[in-house]
Amino acid sequence: MMNKRPLELYIHIPFCARKCAYCDFLSFAVPERVYRDYMDKLIEEIYGQGLCFSEWCVTSIFLGGGTPSILPPKFIEELFAVLYECFAIAEDAEITIEANPGTLTMEKLEVYRESGINRLSLGLQSADDQELRVLGRIHTFDDFLKSYQRARQAGFDNINVDLMSALPGQDVHSWKNTLRKVVMLKPEHISAYSLIIEEGTPFYDWFGGEDALEGSSGKGGLEGGIPGGGTKAGRREDALVGNILPGDGRMRRMELPPLPDEDTDREIYHLTRQFLAAQGFERYEISNYARPGYECRHNIGYWTGVDYLGLGLGASSYIGGYRYHNTADFGEYLSLNLKKGGAAARDIMELSVEEKMEEFMFLGLRMMRGVSGSEFLGRFGRNMWNLYAVALRRLEGQGLIEIHTPWVRLTDKGIDVSNRVLCEFLL
Numbered sequence: 118m119m120n121k122r123p124l125e126l127y128i129h130i131p132f133c134a135r136k137c138a139y140c141d142f143l144s145f146a147v148p149e150r151v152y153r154d155y156m157d158k159l160i161e162e163i164y165g166q167g168l169c170f171s172e173w174c175v176t177s178i179f180l181g182g183g184t185p186s187i188l189p190p191k192f193i194e195e196l197f198a199v200l201y202e203c204f205a206i207a208e209d210a211e212i213t214i215e216a217n218p219g220t221l222t223m224e225k226l227e228v229y230r231e232s233g234i235n236r237l238s239l240g241l242q243s244a245d246d247q248e249l250r251v252l253g254r255i256h257t258f259d260d261f262l263k264s265y266q267r268a269r270q271a272g273f274d275n276i277n278v279d280l281m282s283a284l285p286g287q288d289v290h291s292w293k294n295t296l297r298k299v300v301m302l303k304p305e306h307i308s309a310y311s312l313i314i315e316e317g318t319p320f321y322d323w324f325g326g327e328d329a330l331e332g333s334s335g336k337g338g339l340e341g342g343i344p345g346g347g348t349k350a351g352r353r354e355d356a357l358v359g360n361i362l363p364g365d366g367r368m369r370r371m372e373l374p375p376l377p378d379e380d381t382d383r384e385i386y387h388l389t390r391q392f393l394a395a396q397g398f399e400r401y402e403i404s405n406y407a408r409p410g411y412e413c414r415h416n417i418g419y420w421t422g423v424d425y426l427g428l429g430l431g432a433s434s435y436i437g438g439y440r441y442h443n444t445a446d447f448g449e450y451l452s453l454n455l456k457k458g459g460a461a462a463r464d465i466m467e468l469s470v471e472e473k474m475e476e477f478m479f480l481g482l483r484m485m486r487g488v489s490g491s492e493f494l495g496r497f498g499r500n501m502w503n504l505y506a507v508a509l510r511r512l513e514g515q516g517l518i519e520i521h522t523p524w525v526r527l528t529d530k531g532i533d534v535s536n537r538v539l540c541e542f543l544l
């Protein structure tokens with residue numbers, strides 16, 4: 118294993134019990150019998166790809182979606198048996214599964230542990246049931262509490278909780294309440310993203326209209342909503358009405374509260390950092406907080422340019438400077454012959470050296486430790502200080518970055534306007 122190249126695996130499970138009103142991820146609800154067809158194809162893809170990656174050592178696996186925890190546990194058992202058969206997986210690999218409260222049973226959690234899964238990422242978003250209803254989530258805060266306690270009982274000692282701020286009707290008080298309730302549980306990791314109104318979602322129709330701007334709420338990978346620097350859809354103050362699916366699954370029309378205004382949004386953002394810091398959570402990336410030693414290794418791999426292989430519908434890969442993604446067409450994916458590996462890959466693109474340098478800066482600066490000029494030199498044979506001399510001088514002068522040779526990192530002020538700062542590193 119020692120001399121093998123490191124590789125991260127991302128495995129996409131596109132199924133959800135139902136679609137949340139803000140979600141633009143590649144996910145959908147299907148009858149349960151379809152799970153078998155998908156898993157058969159995914160396993161075929163794993164066998165095919167395993168042949169191509171025999172010289173690599175898997176350092177992390179992330180099972181994301183969608184809702185991987187919606188699958189019956191036997192599928193997870195089967196999936197991991199095949200993964201261990203086809204890939205060399207490091208003994209200390211970080212193996213994460215995303216789970217939706219309301220879909221987790223003790224039986225599932227035990228199977229996860231037995232399959233080698235050692236990190237659980239729970240999508241809570243809010244501790245306020247009314248906010249959860251507006252989002253179209255399938256669970257209540259109480260469901261989350263039960264899932265969390267069950268996970269601890271099952272032996273999970275590395276749990277992430279996903280939170281989302283700037284929700285309709287949210288104020289500083291309700292956000293602080295969510296933070297307080299979550300830190301009381303002492304999770305090891307918290308991700309806190311701002312809601313972004315994405316085109317093509319019910320939220321876009323209800324809140325975004327034609328003024329909506331582009332952005333991403335980010336999930337388990339390269340893309341991340343950028344609080345402060347993040348974009349926000351145009352706001353409407355008039356009473357909004359949307360179709361909401363409450364717990365019983367029937368569609369009802371409901372008056373929606375407005376989105377928080379910019380001042381509230383900003384206050385929420387600053388409160389998050391201060392509150393979590395006081396509770397022993399270190400912010401190690403713009404939207405991610407961890408207790409020391411529990412930073413997500415899989416995501417750090419993405420941000421530092423480790424190769425990753427995406428398996429499953431629509432999954433993205435970055436291997437040896439080439440970027441591509443699997444087909445996002447469900448019917449097409451199921452009909453492909455994947456026995457030889459790579460047949461699902463689409464839009465294969467080789468990154469130029471300039472693009473790789475830009476990514477190094479873009480992704481590296483999202484982390485609080487910043488980027489290292491020595492590493493830049495080692496990787497690209499170019500002097501970062503010369504290449505970006507003008508931008509570095511200007512941004513330092515504006516107090517947006519700080520330089521402690523060989524490191525450059527964003528200041529708090531720089532994080533507030535991170536989108537603008539990061540654009541300065543385009544070549």
Ligand code: SF4
Pocket residue numbers: 132133135136137140141142144182183184217240
């Ligand atoms: S937000 Fe998560 S749970 Fe909701 S539909 Fe999207 S992927 Fe599924």
